[in-house]
Amino acid sequence: MTILPLNPAENSSPEALIAFLAQCQLAAKRAGRAQLVSISLEIDALDPLAVLESIFEPGERHFYVERPAEGFAVAGAEAVLSFSASGLERFAECQRFIDETLANTLAVGPQSAAFSGPHFFTAFSFFDVVEAAESFEAASVFVPRWQVALANGKTTAVANLLVEADSPLEALAERVWRARKKFGSFDYSAPDFQEAPPATPTTIREVGGEGAYAESVRRAVERIEAKEFEKIVLARAKDITASQPLHPLRVLNGLRQRFADCYAFSVANGRGQSFIGASPERLLRVSDGQLLTEALAGSIRRGATASEDAALGTALLRSEKDRREHEFVLQSITRRLEPLGVKLDFPSSPALRRLANVQHLHTSVRAALPDGVRLLDALARLHPTPAVGGKPRAAAVPRIRELEAFPRGLYAGALGWVDARGNGEFFVGLRSALIDDATARLYAGAGIVAGSWPEKEFTETELKFRAMQDALLG
Structure with a gap:
């Protein structure tokens, strides 16, 4: 992974974001393959589960886990990259996918912060091989488009983008900018997620x-x-x-x-x-x-x-x-x-x-x-x-x-x-x-x-x- 000396918090404008993505697109052209671009920001305290509730879509992947006694929670939603494997070599195959992805990753933001940078959310079934009608693969990995995590009392938000040689940079920048504004002023008073009576x-x-x-x-x-x-x-x-x-x-x-x-x-x-x-x-x-x-x-x-x-x-x-x-x-x-x-x-x-x-x-x-x-x-x-x-x-x-x-x-x-x-x-x-x-x-x-x-x-x-x-x- 290449860490670029750019502070997203100090270059906070749509124009700066498009200029940064243009540099990433040049890197994709030189490498001859898409680059995963990972932008990390430390933001005001958020509840990752509340964020996931606000962007939840049943047709999108998500991964959520928290352990309240240890003070951490992380939510990742929508897959910008995904991979699956089966059989005795599934762990090694997932590691190769991770290595290949990181070899073509550009990251900005505070990489020392907990849960900064790209994360590979992974699920391995009990058996090396699953049956045809099962809901999950024997091994699945995905990099989320959006990630919000709380650890050590601090909240880190990550946006992951796949930038290709012909990606529409304005559309990518607009998507990131909308998310940044939402996470920067998250409104708990009007949640998209509505409570419902218990099921029977x-x-x-x-x-x-x-x-x-x-x-x-x-x-x-x-x-x-x-x-x-x-x-x-x-x-x-x-x-x-x-x-x-x-x-x-x-x-x-x-x-x-x-x-x-x-x-x-x-x-x-x-x-x-x-x-x-x-x-x-x-x-x-x-x-x-x-x-x-x-x-x-x-x-x-x-x-x-x-x-x-x-x-x-x-x-x-x-x-x-x-x-x-x-x-x-x-x-x-x-x-x-x-x-x-x-x-x-x-x-x-x-x-x-x-x-x-x-x-x-x-x-x-x-x-x-x-x-x-x-x-x-x-x-x-x-x-x-x-x-x-x-x-x-x-x-x-x-x-x-x-x-x-x-x-x-x-x-x-x-x-x-x-x-x-x-x-x-x-x-x-x-x-x-x-x-x-x-x-x-x-x-x-x-x-x-x-x-x-x-x-x-x-x-x-x-x-x-x-x-x-x-x-x-x-």
């Missing part, structure tokens, strides 16, 4: 039929006892048909308020479907050469009182089955990253991670990223973890589709972004739903190991369903 369900249907999940758990335990694998994660799905269309951003408002410690997210495919949720699990973060991941496995409900909550948490910490499940995940992270030369640092015992409706065993894992190893290299080795797949991965994961009654799509997939500096963050697509007009498919899963009881695993998934079902139906 007309039908709620277990995918696969009643009793199918318990039977799947029993079959999985038999295979575990036969030493085919040690652990497998099996999910359920529910299909809800509502009384009116379900707007993904309305649902997101409820999720972010209730689950401040989770990643509240919405990923739209540009064809009318959105995958939304409130995920508790970070898969991977890379920042300035430092890698952060975590083991999150083993769960129990929250208590109605402080005493009951503490008793349940203590029971989880002492649970042999849950400690074993957690250790599977931690061992897998270590084993998967070892070939990259990553030396991990983590505490000897897990702690409790308490969310609004459930508590988990949690271990934070840190490491310095070796030279030459990039975020997607590590992500390709980590995904899927035993927390959403199984152990051994090669034996357990291929059996999931056989035991589940539906394709997973982005459920338990890897969602996140990579920036121009190689930093980025990915989380796991959990506590989630696929929304399509007035229908929604909800997902929830549980880890099955030796000694798992179908009734207990069913109860655990019901607990995990509750957050999304409440958000969907008010």
Whole structure:
């Protein structure tokens, strides 16, 4: 990426913008290919979700995620560039797309600001290959036309343009100028996004039929006892048909308020479907050469009182089955990253991670990223973890589709972004739903190991369903 010594805030006029784009067009002619032009500005404080609500179009891609407890939120809408891939090399193919794009990128504005410059918003499905009727590709990447992010108390807006040798510069400049004026004086008093009464369900249907999940758990335990694998994660799905269309951003408002410690997210495919949720699990973060991941496995409900909550948490910490499940995940992270030369640092015992409706065993894992190893290299080795797949991965994961009654799509997939500096963050697509007009498919899963009881695993998934079902139906 080439960073140009131009301050957009000091060259703030339509004429200056057209002159700048003319320089970019000359660069495109010299290079013989289009240039991605990325303009970053620090602006007055905005709520990225409010901005996305104001420009939301069901026929456009968007990516939204925030984690209120960590004070960040980012929204990207409309695709100026996009790419998709499938198969075992999908991570490497996405990295090549990112590299080729950045080799032909011109950037202006404060590149040291959080979320400045072009970002590549990415969604990897659970499996390397998806089925024909699924809503999302096995791997999809897009660079948004508009991006607004809040981090460390500051707001950064980014406009990304594709400038070709014959692009109409006046039309491009007019589009950017209109957006700049809107973001510079955003009006919350007259939102384009109108509130609506909560939807009510007309039908709620277990995918696969009643009793199918318990039977799947029993079959999985038999295979575990036969030493085919040690652990497998099996999910359920529910299909809800509502009384009116379900707007993904309305649902997101409820999720972010209730689950401040989770990643509240919405990923739209540009064809009318959105995958939304409130995920508790970070898969991977890379920042300035430092890698952060975590083991999150083993769960129990929250208590109605402080005493009951503490008793349940203590029971989880002492649970042999849950400690074993957690250790599977931690061992897998270590084993998967070892070939990259990553030396991990983590505490000897897990702690409790308490969310609004459930508590988990949690271990934070840190490491310095070796030279030459990039975020997607590590992500390709980590995904899927035993927390959403199984152990051994090669034996357990291929059996999931056989035991589940539906394709997973982005459920338990890897969602996140990579920036121009190689930093980025990915989380796991959990506590989630696929929304399509007035229908929604909800997902929830549980880890099955030796000694798992179908009734207990069913109860655990019901607990995990509750957050999304409440958000969907008010």
